[in-house]
Amino acid sequence: MNGTALDVQGLGKRYGHTPVFSGVDLTVASGEFVAIVGESGVGKSSLLNCLAALDDWSEGRILHQGVDLGTLDEAQRAHWRRQHLGFVFQAFHVLPHLDVAQNIGLPLLLLGQPDTARVEQMLQAVGLDGLGARLPAELSGGQLQRVAIARALVHRPGLLLADEPTGNLDPATAKQVMDVLQQQASDSGAALVLVTHSRAAAARAQRVLHLTATGLHSA
Ligand SMILES: Nc1ncnc2c1ncn2[C@@H]1O[C@H](COP(=O)(O)OP(=O)(O)OP(=O)(O)O)[C@@H](O)[C@H]1O
Numbered sequence: 001m002n003g004t005a006l007d008v009q010g011l012g013k014r015y016g017h018t019p020v021f022s023g024v025d026l027t028v029a030s031g032e033f034v035a036i037v038g039e040s041g042v043g044k045s046s047l048l049n050c051l052a053a054l055d056d057w058s059e060g061r062i063l064h065q066g067v068d069l070g071t072l073d074e075a076q077r078a079h080w081r082r083q084h085l086g087f088v089f090q091a092f093h094v095l096p097h098l099d100v101a102q103n104i105g106l107p108l109l110l111l112g113q114p115d116t117a118r119v120e121q122m123l124q125a126v127g128l129d130g131l132g133a134r135l136p137a138e139l140s141g142g143q144l145q146r147v148a149i150a151r152a153l154v155h156r157p158g159l160l161l162a163d164e165p166t167g168n169l170d171p172a173t174a175k176q177v178m179d180v181l182q183q184q185a186s187d188s189g190a191a192l193v194l195v196t197h198s199r200a201a202a203a204r205a206q207r208v209l210h211l212t213a214t215g216l217h218s219a
C-alpha cells in the first residue's frame with residue numbers, strides 16, 4: 001500500500017475560454033490524507049471532477065498509480081473508476097429506490113463481485129448495523145452520508161475523493177462522519193483527498209492545500 005496513489009502535473013482547467021485554474025501540481029501517497037480549501041467558485045469541485053476523470057482537463061497530466069488517465073477513453077475511464085475510485089458527494093447521491101445495503105453493495109455489483117459479508121462489514125464499520133433494509137428516505141442526513149462513505153469504500157479503492165462531505169451536517173454529526181471517513185480510508189490504505197470549507201475537517205488532514213487560480217499552495 002506504499003507509494004504514490006495520485007500524481008498531478010501542471011493541471012489546468014478551462015470552461016470554453018474561461019480559465020478556472022492552472023498550474024496545479026499534487027502528489028498524494030497511498031494512505032495519505034490531503035485537504036483542499038479555497039474560496040467558493042475557485043474550482044475545487046472542478047478539480048475533483050478532473051481527478052475522478054469525470055470531466056476533461058485542458059492541460060497537464062493526471063497519473064493514478066502510474067496510469068495516465070488522459071490516455072484512457074470514456075469506457076476505460078469508467079472501468080478505472082469502478083475499480084480504483086471512491087467518490088463521496090456533498091449531496092449524498094444515494095439511490096432512493098434501493099435499500100441501504102443495496103446502495104452500499106452497488107460498486108461490488110457493478111464489478112461483478114457481489115459480497116454480502118463485505119456489505120455487512122461496511123455497515124458495521126460506519127455504525128449502521130441493522131439498518132441495511134431501510135430505504136434512504138428513512139435515514140437522517142448523517143446516516144445518509146455514512147451510507148455514501150460506505151459505498152465509496154466497499155470495493156477498497158486506492159483513491160478516495162470527497163467533495164464537502166460534511167457540508168449538509170451539524171457539527172456533531174460532521175465530526176462523526178469525518179471520524180468514519182478518516183478511519184475507513186486509513187484502514188484500507190486509500191489516499192484521501194477532501195475538499196472542504198470546514199476548518200475542523202481540514203485540520204484533521206496531514207496537509208492542507210489552498211486552491212487559487214494559479215495552483216495549489218500550502219495553506
Ligand atoms: N459546467 C460548467 N460550465 C461552465 N462553468 C462552470 C461549470 N462548472 C463550474 N463552472 C464555473 O467554474 C468555476 C469553478 O466552479 P466549482 O464548482 O469548481 O467551484 P468550487 O470551488 O467547487 O465552489 P464551491 O466552494 O462553491 O463549491 C465557477 O466560476 C463556476 O461558475
Ligand SMILES: [Mg+2]
Nearest residue numbers: 044045046163
Ligand atoms: Mg464545489
